[in-house]
Amino acid sequence: MKAQGMRIYPARRINLAILGNKRIAILGYGSQGRAQALNLRDSGFEPIIGLPTGSRSRQRAFSDKFRIKTPSDAVKDADIVAVLAPDHVHGELFANDIGKAIHPGQIFIFAHALSVHFKLIEQPTGIDFLLVAPHAPGLRMRERFMRGGSVSAFIGKTDKSSEKSLRFAAAYAKAIGCNHRALIVSSFTDEAIGDIFGEQAVLCGGLAGLLKAGYKTLVKSGIPPHNAYLECIYQLDLIVDLIKRYGIGGMYERISLTARYGSTRAENKIINAQSEKAMGELLKGIKSGKFVKELLKNSKKGVAAKPARAANTYQQQIDCLARRFSSISDQ
Numbered sequence: 001m002k003a004q005g006m007r008i009y010p011a012r013r014i015n016l017a018i019l020g021n022k023r024i025a026i027l028g029y030g031s032q033g034r035a036q037a038l039n040l041r042d043s044g045f046e047p048i049i050g051l052p053t054g055s056r057s058r059q060r061a062f063s064d065k066f067r068i069k070t071p072s073d074a075v076k077d078a079d080i081v082a083v084l085a086p087d088h089v090h091g092e093l094f095a096n097d098i099g100k101a102i103h104p105g106q107i108f109i110f111a112h113a114l115s116v117h118f119k120l121i122e123q124p125t126g127i128d129f130l131l132v133a134p135h136a137p138g139l140r141m142r143e144r145f146m147r148g149g150s151v152s153a154f155i156g157k158t159d160k161s162s163e164k165s166l167r168f169a170a171a172y173a174k175a176i177g178c179n180h181r182a183l184i185v186s187s188f189t190d191e192a193i194g195d196i197f198g199e200q201a202v203l204c205g206g207l208a209g210l211l212k213a214g215y216k217t218l219v220k221s222g223i224p225p226h227n228a229y230l231e232c233i234y235q236l237d238l239i240v241d242l243i244k245r246y247g248i249g250g251m252y253e254r255i256s257l258t259a260r261y262g263s264t265r266a267e268n269k270i271i272n273a274q275s276e277k278a279m280g281e282l283l284k285g286i287k288s289g290k291f292v293k294e295l296l297k298n299s300k301k302g303v304a305a306k307p308a309r310a311a312n313t314y315q316q317q318i319d320c321l322a323r324r325f326s327s328i329s330d331q
């Protein structure tokens with residue numbers, strides 16, 4: 001089946017040479033910043049890293065032998081700027097720091113559309129805003145790239161950006177290690193909403209909730225914690241692997257009859273109309289901007305960055321078991 005409406009950027013049109021004479025700046029040197037900078041270097045481009053003078057990341061960029069400037073100096077001298085600082089600081093970064101350094105003809109690349117879609121920043125006239133959103137954390141991108149692999153990504157441009165600018169997104173994506181055969185064209189709106197919802201409802205939040213609930217149910221019934229961990233959590237990657245290769249139906253075909261019979265009947269008992277209603281509420285809050293408003297408010301108060309680790313004793317047990325089993329098994 002063809003994915004309806006999916007547009008893949010044609011690999012034959014990607015031309016790395018268009019980046020050849022461009023000065024590239026990367027703002028931020030965290031998960032994405034470091035991976036993109038190192039992959040760019042290995043693709044033949046040498047970015048400048050823009051970090052505030054007090055940034056903890058300066059030492060790492062320095063050890064990796066990159067030139068480091070303040071964000072405003074890095075932007076002043078750049079043709080292409082990848083904005084890889086945390087999403088919630090983009091507004092202040094543009095307003096207070098780099099706003100005056102921006103000049104017409106520049107290209108700004110975002111790894112997530114949040115700050116543009118929710119108008120934390122306004123696109124200045126004469127500047128192209130592009131999206132290159134890799135579908136993986138930076139560490140995984142770097143590992144894959146070093147093994148000759150790649151990850152898929154969304155690429156896109158805002159309506160105000162010039163027609164020809166999308167080719168820069170495609171070239172940049174290839175240079176940072178995104179698969180040139182899997183550059184999927186997306187709008188900023190679809191990426192912003194889809195990404196925030198996907199991570200909250202399914203990939204991170206929903207999954208963490210499901211795993212903890214399964215573990216807790218078994219442990220409370222008297223099953224030893226390590227059994228509960230191994231049965232409900234440890235084998236997750238094997239199932240995800242089957243789903244990614246063969247789909248959900250293909251996964252069901254490849255597990256035991258007992259597992260298939262029981263699981264297909266349990267599926268709707270666990271995730272049902274009530275969960276879908278909760279997902280709908282979540283989505284409403286994301287689309288309306290309520291979530292982003294809350295994120296900004298709590299980031300300012302320092303609450304948003306609080307580690308999730310101390311959340312509850314069941315999670316602490318799981319984290320402890322994860323460390324234990326990852327140190328004794330290479331599965």
Ligand SMILES: NC(=O)c1ccc[n+]([C@@H]2O[C@H](COP(=O)([O-])OP(=O)(O)OC[C@H]3O[C@@H](n4cnc5c(N)ncnc54)[C@H](OP(=O)(O)O)[C@@H]3O)[C@@H](O)[C@H]2O)c1
Pocket residue numbers: 027028029030031032033050051052054055056057058071083084085086087089093110111112133134135136137138
């Ligand atoms: N991580 C992922 O898996 C992933 C995947 C796809 C897209 N993205 C997107 O990539 C972007 C970066 O996310 P990330 O996860 O890489 O962030 P991160 O790991 O938290 O790193 C952020 C970096 O930005 C620096 N920084 C903080 N304030 C800054 C400022 N005012 N100016 C310049 N640099 C500043 C931080 O320095 P300090 O050390 O001083 O804090 C740090 O080096 C976000 O838009 C995110 O949504 C992330």
